[in-house]
Amino acid sequence: MDIQYPLELIGTFVFAISGALAVQDREHDLFGAGFTGFITAIGGGSLRDILLGSYPLVWVGDIWFLYAIFAGIIVTFMFHKPLAKLRKTMFLFDTVGIGFFTILGVEKALSLGVRVEIAAIMGMFSAVMGGVIRDTLTNEIPILFRKEVYASACLTGAIVYLTLNYLTVDRDINMLVSIGIIIAIRVIAVKFKLSLPRLD
Amino acid sequence: MDIQYPLELIGTFVFAISGALAVQDREHDLFGAGFTGFITAIGGGSLRDILLGSYPLVWVGDIWFLYAIFAGIIVTFMFHKPLAKLRKTMFLFDTVGIGFFTILGVEKALSLGVRVEIAAIMGMFSAVMGGVIRDTLTNEIPILFRKEVYASACLTGAIVYLTLNYLTVDRDINMLVSIGIIIAIRVIAVKFKLSLPRLD
Amino acid sequence: MDIQYPLELIGTFVFAISGALAVQDREHDLFGAGFTGFITAIGGGSLRDILLGSYPLVWVGDIWFLYAIFAGIIVTFMFHKPLAKLRKTMFLFDTVGIGFFTILGVEKALSLGVRVEIAAIMGMFSAVMGGVIRDTLTNEIPILFRKEVYASACLTGAIVYLTLNYLTVDRDINMLVSIGIIIAIRVIAVKFKLSLPRLD
Numbered sequence: 001m002d003i004q005y006p007l008e009l010i011g012t013f014v015f016a017i018s019g020a021l022a023v024q025d026r027e028h029d030l031f032g033a034g035f036t037g038f039i040t041a042i043g044g045g046s047l048r049d050i051l052l053g054s055y056p057l058v059w060v061g062d063i064w065f066l067y068a069i070f071a072g073i074i075v076t077f078m079f080h081k082p083l084a085k086l087r088k089t090m091f092l093f094d095t096v097g098i099g100f101f102t103i104l105g106v107e108k109a110l111s112l113g114v115r116v117e118i119a120a121i122m123g124m125f126s127a128v129m130g131g132v133i134r135d136t137l138t139n140e141i142p143i144l145f146r147k148e149v150y151a152s153a154c155l156t157g158a159i160v161y162l163t164l165n166y167l168t169v170d171r172d173i174n175m176l177v178s179i180g181i182i183i184a185i186r187v188i189a190v191k192f193k194l195s196l197p198r199l200d
Numbered sequence: 201m202d203i204q205y206p207l208e209l210i211g212t213f214v215f216a217i218s219g220a221l222a223v224q225d226r227e228h229d230l231f232g233a234g235f236t237g238f239i240t241a242i243g244g245g246s247l248r249d250i251l252l253g254s255y256p257l258v259w260v261g262d263i264w265f266l267y268a269i270f271a272g273i274i275v276t277f278m279f280h281k282p283l284a285k286l287r288k289t290m291f292l293f294d295t296v297g298i299g300f301f302t303i304l305g306v307e308k309a310l311s312l313g314v315r316v317e318i319a320a321i322m323g324m325f326s327a328v329m330g331g332v333i334r335d336t337l338t339n340e341i342p343i344l345f346r347k348e349v350y351a352s353a354c355l356t357g358a359i360v361y362l363t364l365n366y367l368t369v370d371r372d373i374n375m376l377v378s379i380g381i382i383i384a385i386r387v388i389a390v391k392f393k394l395s396l397p398r399l400d
Numbered sequence: 401m402d403i404q405y406p407l408e409l410i411g412t413f414v415f416a417i418s419g420a421l422a423v424q425d426r427e428h429d430l431f432g433a434g435f436t437g438f439i440t441a442i443g444g445g446s447l448r449d450i451l452l453g454s455y456p457l458v459w460v461g462d463i464w465f466l467y468a469i470f471a472g473i474i475v476t477f478m479f480h481k482p483l484a485k486l487r488k489t490m491f492l493f494d495t496v497g498i499g500f501f502t503i504l505g506v507e508k509a510l511s512l513g514v515r516v517e518i519a520a521i522m523g524m525f526s527a528v529m530g531g532v533i534r535d536t537l538t539n540e541i542p543i544l545f546r547k548e549v550y551a552s553a554c555l556t557g558a559i560v561y562l563t564l565n566y567l568t569v570d571r572d573i574n575m576l577v578s579i580g581i582i583i584a585i586r587v588i589a590v591k592f593k594l595s596l597p598r599l600d
Contacts, residue, residue, distance in 0.1 A: 029596035031552040038521075046451065051246065053255035055453035060518050118260050121238075132337065137532065139541055141339055152231040196229035251446065253455035318460050321438075332537065341539055352431040396429035 004104075009068040011100050012059075014093045016041040016072025019134050021083060021090070028138075034073040036134055041069045043130030048105050048122045052112050091190070098127040099182035102154040103161050103175055116162045123158035124151055149189035152196065157182035204304075209268040211300050212259075214293045216241040216272025219334050221283060221290070228338075234273040236334055241269045243330030248305050248322045252312050291390070298327040299382035302354040303361050303375055316362045323358035324351055349389035352396065357382035404504075409468040411500050412459075414493045416441040416472025419534050421483060421490070428538075434473040436534055441469045443530030448505050448522045452512050491590070498527040499582035502554040503561050503575055516562045523558035524551055549589035552596065557582035 019040025020033045028036070042059050049057050059065040076083065083090065105126025109119035128151045135142040161178035165171075188194065219240025220233045228236070242259050249257050259265040276283065283290065305326025309319035328351045335342040361378035365371075388394065419440025420433045428436070442459050449457050459465040476483065483490065505526025509519035528551045535542040561578035569577075588594065 029598050031596050050250060050450060051257060057451060060514060063515055063517060066517055114260055115263055117266055136336060136536060137542055142337055196231050198229050250450060251457060314460060315463055317466055336536060342537055396431050398429050
C-alpha cells in the first residue's frame with residue numbers, strides 16, 4: 001500500500017506525458033496537447049470504473065491524480081524536445097506503466113466482486129483504453145491495432161496474475177511476476193519485431 | 201423467457217462474428233480482430249445500460265455472454281474464409297440480430313421506468329451502437345452514416361413495438377411483428393437500394 | 401431558475417441544429433444528420449453526468465430536452481439552406497451556447513460536491529464534448545484540436561466563475577461575467593485569428 005499509491009501517481013504522470021507527446025507531429029496547439037495528455041491518463045481507468053459502476057472515478061475522488069496529470073503536461077511543455085529524443089526511455093516507461101495499470105485494474109475489478117474473466121478484461125482495459133481513446137480522438141488507427149503485441153501482452157499478464165492469485169501466491173511476488181511478464185513480452189516483441197498472425 | 205435467453209446469447213455470438221470479420225480487409229492481427237468482435241458485441245447494450253445507469257452491465261453480470269463472444273471469435277478465426285463468402289447469410293444474421301436487440305433494448309428501458317420516447321432511442325442504441333463504436337475505432341465512417349436504412353429501420357421497429365404495446369397487443373405477437381418490420385425495411389432497402397434523402 | 405430552464409432548452413435546441421448542420425457537406429442522409437444533431441446536443445452533458453455518476457441523465461429524466469432536440473432537427477431539415485448561410489449568426493449562437501453550458505456544467509458538478517478543479521473540467525466537458533463526439537463519429541479531427549481557442553475559452557470562463565464564486569460574488573452577475581468572458585475570448589480569437597502556440 002505504501003509503495004502502491006505513489007506508483008499509481010507516477011504511472012498517471014507518465015501516461016499524461018506520453019499522451020501530450022503523442023500529438024507533437026500534428027497540428028495541435030498546447031491546449032490540444034494537454035487535453036490529449038489528460039484523456040490518455042484518465043481514459044482507461046475511467047472506462048473500467050464506468051463499466052463496473054464504481055463511483056467516484058479515481059481522479060474525481062482524489063485530486064492528486066489531477067495534479068499528477070498537470071505535472072506531466074507541464075513537464076511535456078517544458079521538455080518536449082529532449083523527451084521526444086528519449087524514445088527508448090519513454091517506451092520503457094509506457095511499458096512499465098501498462099504492466100502496472102493492468103494488474104491494478106485486475107485487483108480493482110476483483111475487489112468489486114466480478115468473476116476472474118471479467119477482471120482480466122478490466123485489467124487490460126485499464127491499461128490500454130486511454131491510448132485507444134487518444135488515438136480515436138486524434139484520428140489515428142488505435143495503437144491496439146497497430147503495435148501488435150500490446151493489449152495482448154496486458155491480457156496475458158492479467159491471466160498470469162489471476163492464475164497465481166488462485167494458487168494463493170503472495171501478492172507482492174505475484175505483481176512482480178505478472179508485471180514482469182507483460183514487460184518481457186512487449187520488449188521481446190518490439191525488439192524482435194514479433195507480431196501475431198493476421199486473419200487472412 | 202425460455203426462448204429469449206438463448207436467443208440473446210445467439211445474437212451476441214453473431215455480433216461478435218460480424219465484428220471480428222469486419223477487420224478482415226485491414227491490417228489487424230488476430231487479437232485486434234477478437235477485440236473488435238468483443239467491442240461490437242457488447243458496445244450497444246453497454247452504452248444503453250450506462251446511459252440508463254443500470255448496473256451490473258449484462259455481460260459483467262452474466263458470464264455466458266462472454267463465453268458467447270469468445271465462441272464467436274473462435275469460430276471467426278477458424279472459419280473466416282467460408283464465413284466471408286456467406287455475405288448474404290451474414291447480412292441476414294446481422295439483420296435479425298439488430299431487430300431482436302432493438303426490441304430487447306426497448307423492453308429493458310421500459311422496465312427501468314423511462315418514457316416511451318427514451319425507450320425507442322435506447323432500443324435503437326442497443327442495436328446499432330456496437331457497430332458505430334467498432335467503425336469509429338477502426339477509423340471507418342460509421343455504418344450508421346453509410347448504409348442508409350439501418351438505424352432508422354431499428355427506430356421504426358421500436359416505435360411499432362411501443363405502439364402495439366400501448367394497444368396491449370400480446371408481447372410475443374408484438375415482438376414478431378416489430379422485429380419482422382425491422383427485417384423487412386432493411387431487406388427491401390438493401391435489395392432495391394433505397395435510401396433516405398440527403399440534406400442538400 | 402425561471403430564466404435558466406428555458407435557456408437550457410434553447411441551448412439544447414441550438415446545439416442540435418449545429419450538429420445536424422455539421423454533416424451537410426458529407427454523404428449523410430437525413431437520419432444521419434438528425435442522429436448527429438442528437439449526439440451533439442446530448443453528448444457533453446451526458447459525458448459529464450456519467451463521469452460524475454449523476455443519474456438519471458438530464459435528457460433521460462426530462463422529456464423536454466428530447467423535444468428541444470427534435471425541434472432543432474426539424475428546423476434544420478426545413479431551413480438548412482438559409483441556416484447554412486447564417487454562418488455568423490450560427491457562430492454566435494454556438495459561442496453563447498458553449499459559454500452557457502460551461503457554467504451550468506460547473507454548477508452541476510459543484511452541486512454534486514466535487515472539488516473546484518474537477519468542476520472546472522466538468523464545465524468544459526459539458527460544453528465541448530458533444531462536438532468532440534460528433535467530430536469523432538464523422539471522422540473529422542475534433543473541433544477541439546482545430547479551432548484553437550475553443551475549449552480553452554470554456555476552461556478560462558469556468559475558472560473565472562469559480563474564482564468569483566469563491567469571492568461570494570452574486571450568482572447572476574457571476575454568470576454574466578464568466579459567460580461574457582468565454583464569448584469575448586472566442587469572438588476576439590476568431591476575429592483576429594489568434595491561436596495558442598504549438599508544441600514544436
